Amino acid sequence: MPGRTDFDIETNVYRRPSDIPRTVWRQLHSDPLNANILLPCLVKASNYERRGGRMSKDTLWIACFSKTDHSALPDEQGRVLDFFVSCTDGPIDKYPIFIYSSHPREHLHDTFLLPRMARIASELQRNVAPERTFSVFALKPAAEVFSEVWTQQTGIAVEEQPYYAATFSYCTRETFVQRKASMFPGEVWDLRMAALSDLDAVASLCHGFAEGSEPFVLTRERAFEEASLLIDQGQVWVHEVKRNGQPSAIASIVAVTRETASVSAITKVYTNPDFRRRGFAERLVRKVTQELLQSGKEFVVLYVAHDNKAAAKVYHRVGFAGLASDANEVTPGVEPWLELGFDQSVVRLGHW
Template identity: 45%
Template sequence: MLVQSIQSYTQTTVYYSAEDLPQAVLDTLRANELSSNVTLPIIEKQLTRRPDASKRDQCWIVVETSKQVDLILAVTNGDNGAYPVFICPSSSCQCITEFLQPRLHLLAHALRAAMPVRRVYSVFAPDVIAHGFISCWTMLTGVRAEPAPYYHAMFSYCTRKSIASQRQLTMFPGLVIELRPAVDRDVNAVASLCFQFAADSAPFFLTEAKALVEAQKLISQQQVWVHTIRRTEDPICNEEVASIAAFTRNSDHVATITKVFTNPHWRRRGCAERLVRRVTRHLLSTKTAVALYVGHDNPARFVYHRCGFLGLANDASLHAGVESWIEIGLDQSKVQLGHW
């Protein structure tokens, strides 16, 4: 489907299958794997699966100006349900109102024609893009934003150059720690921490059953590590999973840490920092960068800063690509919530 603007050189194209995306779009995403981490890994995963041309519950909408890609909007689904609408700018996109407004207007009209209004339950994008799109969407559909954003975070990344050297973290006598990929015997512990993580991530809660399914998939796909602790005097070596770190959106050169959570019983012992350092080093053995999002008001940003993630010490302007992203939810009485 093609929707043209008044200026004939700007147009939007809707694709309902990852297989239909033109090489120019894939090249644009791969040229900036960091900022496209919410979109590119999903496309690449779908390209390895059997095509389903009849599937119409997802789409990608591309805004182009004179054959140059400006914006890519993605409506996709994950294992636990429908994802938010993701909007990724190209590296050449100008994130100023005069440039964005007509393009976001085109995106809103194309999405309205391509997907049911109830499917658009939230939008996640760089701040100026998310706010601009929601304004267009509300004018077009009448569906207003929820009073408070669901998530407002700084996008950061760590490279082999920026990763922090190992520092001595506080240890506690009588405790033995291990940092390793999760295995099948960890599934119940990982599920419990996934459940607790979601309980702090309103409105995207998980049932215990879905948390178990998520843990099983994370372990089977080797996308989660655990920080275990046991007491030296324990004769049968019972270990507890104190913390988890999952990385579920991964492309050729970039891995994304998507979930870090520590059992409240084991907090203030450096578990998250120790595990994030180890996981980041592991990922950087095969990737050029590791990305993550951390809430503006989340004290964990200082943990990630100490691990070598850039722009989290009130110095975002000094690091290219570090920027604020926001997820704006839409009136829950008029949409169908998904999960991510």
């Protein structure tokens, strides 16, 4: 779809992955760590299209280019990709608006962001009903400016409290920390990929995880659907435990999603409240991270909420960068991300 150009800023809307120019694909694949929030879904959509699938009516991607002095790869017209935006569906419901930036956070000042976010918001408003944009997730400065201009353009207010304020972190073979698991008398455990026989237990833990992820809660039925998909696609690990002769139970889960050739994302880390403070989550996260790195992944990534100090401590002990409680130095690639939601009386919530 033809875009708009103003002061060397150009935006283009794409309804199919095959319409996205090679320069955009090249930039995303050259930066798989930062592009992980949307690149895996884009690759899946591309494969789906190749098999003859058709995108839903609200699915689109927006590229924002400009002629700036930047290290990103320019196209034949001398433009570089500043931002790439996805408006797509997930396996359960619609995803938030995800924004990838080719620029480091320290370059994202208001004078740079405002005209670009205004262009992106205008394109989104013209191509999708405003109520589809229930939230935006991006590097903190980009999310803040996008939400400001979105409210100005649509009149839909931002919810008072952020949905998710988190740190993006990663683990590599170099940062990974091997540690012997603590053993408790009378306890036997197994760390493995979930099987169909675990469906009820995994669904219960998916439901518990969602209960703490307002406003993206799930009914028991939707949690069962999510668990079924994760197990069927081989995307969820479990920590099974048996103690003192009691029947075995699933204590913790860890999902592995958003995968590309070199990057995998860990999500949905959750422990049954009856099994907390016993190191089960750390043991399972370490096992899954190690398996992914040994399989050839260069990075395992995750987001951890700023107010979840216990989780940050667990991930730091496994080897995720920049999460030490006394860290004073800036760790390259470890960045604050923010999800801001829009007036729930106007929008239709999705799920991720």
